[in-house]
Amino acid sequence: MLDAVGRLVPFRARGFAPRDVPWASVATLVGVVLLWQAGASAGLVSTKFLPAPAQIVRALIDLGISGELWLNLSISLQRLAIGWVVGTVAGLALGFAVGLFTLARSPGMAIVSALFPIPKIALVPLFIIWFGIGEGSKVITLAFGVFFPTVINTMAGVDGVSRGLIRMGQSFGLSRAAIICKIVLPGALPAILSGFRITTSTAIILLVAAEMIGAEKGIGAFVLSAGNLYDTDNLLAGIVVLSLLGLAVSWVLGRIERALLSWR
Amino acid sequence: MASSVRLRVEGVHHAYSDLIVLDAISLTAEAGEVLVLVGPSGCGKSTLLGIFGGMLAATSGTVRMDGAVGPDCLNPLTYVFQDFALLPWRSVAGNVSLALEGTRLDKPARNARIAEVLALTGLTKFRDALPKQLSGGMRQRVGIARALAVRPAVLLMDEPLSALDGQTRDLLLDEFASLIARSGVTAIYVTHNLNEAVRLGHQVAVLSRRPGRVREIVRIDRSIMERRPTDPDLVALEASLWRLIREDAAAADREMDHA
Ligand SMILES: Nc1ncnc2c1ncn2[C@@H]1O[C@H](COP(=O)(O)OP(=O)(O)O)[C@@H](O)[C@H]1O
Numbered sequence: 001m002l003d004a005v006g007r008l009v010p011f012r013a014r015g016f017a018p019r020d021v022p023w024a025s026v027a028t029l030v031g032v033v034l035l036w037q038a039g040a041s042a043g044l045v046s047t048k049f050l051p052a053p054a055q056i057v058r059a060l061i062d063l064g065i066s067g068e069l070w071l072n073l074s075i076s077l078q079r080l081a082i083g084w085v086v087g088t089v090a091g092l093a094l095g096f097a098v099g100l101f102t103l104a105r106s107p108g109m110a111i112v113s114a115l116f117p118i119p120k121i122a123l124v125p126l127f128i129i130w131f132g133i134g135e136g137s138k139v140i141t142l143a144f145g146v147f148f149p150t151v152i153n154t155m156a157g158v159d160g161v162s163r164g165l166i167r168m169g170q171s172f173g174l175s176r177a178a179i180i181c182k183i184v185l186p187g188a189l190p191a192i193l194s195g196f197r198i199t200t201s202t203a204i205i206l207l208v209a210a211e212m213i214g215a216e217k218g219i220g221a222f223v224l225s226a227g228n229l230y231d232t233d234n235l236l237a238g239i240v241v242l243s244l245l246g247l248a249v250s251w252v253l254g255r256i257e258r259a260l261l262s263w264r
Numbered sequence: 265m266a267s268s269v270r271l272r273v274e275g276v277h278h279a280y281s282d283l284i285v286l287d288a289i290s291l292t293a294e295a296g297e298v299l300v301l302v303g304p305s306g307c308g309k310s311t312l313l314g315i316f317g318g319m320l321a322a323t324s325g326t327v328r329m330d331g332a333v334g335p336d337c338l339n340p341l342t343y344v345f346q347d348f349a350l351l352p353w354r355s356v357a358g359n360v361s362l363a364l365e366g367t368r369l370d371k372p373a374r375n376a377r378i379a380e381v382l383a384l385t386g387l388t389k390f391r392d393a394l395p396k397q398l399s400g401g402m403r404q405r406v407g408i409a410r411a412l413a414v415r416p417a418v419l420l421m422d423e424p425l426s427a428l429d430g431q432t433r434d435l436l437l438d439e440f441a442s443l444i445a446r447s448g449v450t451a452i453y454v455t456h457n458l459n460e461a462v463r464l465g466h467q468v469a470v471l472s473r474r475p476g477r478v479r480e481i482v483r484i485d486r487s488i489m490e491r492r493p494t495d496p497d498l499v500a501l502e503a504s505l506w507r508l509i510r511e512d513a514a515a516a517d518r519e520m521d522h523a
């Protein structure tokens with residue numbers, strides 16, 4: 001028997017579609033800071049161990065006025081920039097060589113695979129012996145840490161470039177150099193830039209570690225000496241500076257990605 | 265101006281390691297004519313087209329080009345690809361430009377060439393669009409514009425319409441037919457679509473299933489511009505071609521792919 005009215009078909013495809021709610025992210029962060037401040041003011045957390053947000057801000061302002069912040073920050077930024085650039089340039093060069101030439105591929109990858117697993121921080125004492133306690137050992141540590149992931153990402157990027165596009169270039173008689181510059185490089189760029197996100201954060205970690213092991217100045221050394229003095233206000237101020245540094249770097253990378261990869 | 269270049273393969277055998285794909289193929293794309301290669305999937309059509317254009321070294325056999333290449337030809341053997349092979353980071357004009365950069369054309373001459381082929385393919389309004397903003401049909405128009413920009417002596421097309429839906433394919437087939445006929449370029453056109461074959465081919469070479477051999481070469485002498493999809497003799501020819509490859513196609517379809 002056919003039922004003229006029939007049953008309603010219920011909707012069954014609900015859920016599994018989380019949405020972003022921008023104001024909720026802001027509210028959460030502000031809420032946590034306010035709770036933290038309230039807890040400290042009410043004496044629920046000992047400000048000796050965990051200073052209130054207001055104390056950290058005050059410490060930051062004092063450090064800014066005394067110039068200590070800028071001194072340490074500029075030294076750290078310099079190490080970061082030099083170390084990252086050296087490691088990145090060398091890594092890109094080897095990554096492209098390994099991605100393009102049979103002659104470089106197996107030897108290059110053998111070295112990278114053998115050295116990549118070494119925790120780079122463990123090498124700091126060795127680099128201090130080799131290059132002295134000065135800038136050399138810190139820059140080399142960073143460069144070394146940045147180098148390997150850069151090689152691997154660059155190679156993966158080059159490998160991932162469509163062979164069809166390369167054959168197309170060859171079929172139109174493009175020179176080898178033109179194929180590398182106009183097809184391989186832009187094609188590998190997304191992978192290279194996403195590698196930069198990894199290498200910049202690796203570089204910041206190594207920077208702090210190297211500065212804690214053997215440096216007078218720099219944000220890492222500053223955080224360590226504040227810790228030694230039980231100066232938790234300054235200690236956390238240093239950590240805030242490092243977080244902001246990380247955020248700034250990632251913002252800059254985001255802008256670069258948007259500018260260079262707008263075609264995606 | 266019709267191309268006076270003819271392209272010929274002689275005694276071509278090809279194997280991918282121990283998989284024999286082409287066996288004793290001799291075919292000629294005559295000057296100013298379209299040679300269509302049809303055959304069941306996997307019979308070696310793409311392989312043969314790669315050999316014709318110097319993109320693949322045959323295991324044995326020779327490829328020869330004779331006749332004079334036109335004075336403004338920048339790349340004698342030029343491909344149009346099934347998957348378009350456009351650089352996603354370059355605009356329509358930029359993709360056409362790629363084929364002209366590094367040639368003897370200076371910038372104004374390049375721009376003139378680009379404008380000309382974009383007009384020819386109806387892409388003028390889209391010159392600054394990125395490939396991802398275009399439909400499949402428009403993308404393949406860019407592929408043909410890029411190929412025409414270098415004034416090829418021989419145009420090599422590997423199933424250029426097979427990534428498109430049926431309606432777009434019909435539209436583009438008409439455009440291709442008229443572009444090829446008007447430019448008089450020598451062309452080799454690979455397809456598994458027999459309708460395309462009878463619309464475009466002066467010679468239709470039917471390949472057998474792998475290892476591909478030439479089973480038959482059908483000549484169609486009527487000029488491309490005069491052919492209509494409904495012409496009874498073309499429809500009949502299409503049906504007889506289908507009878508020829510039907511069994512092979514069915515057998516190829518049941519075969520395990522070695523690749
Ligand atoms: N690079 C390759 N290596 C190994 N086998 C291949 C390669 N390219 C194609 N083949 C195989 O050769 C046969 C012919 O391929 P292809 O020329 O692409 O055929 P068609 O274009 O007619 O479909 C197929 O069986 C395919 O799997």
Ligand SMILES: [Mg+2]
Pocket residue numbers: 309310311422423
């Ligand atoms: Mg094919």
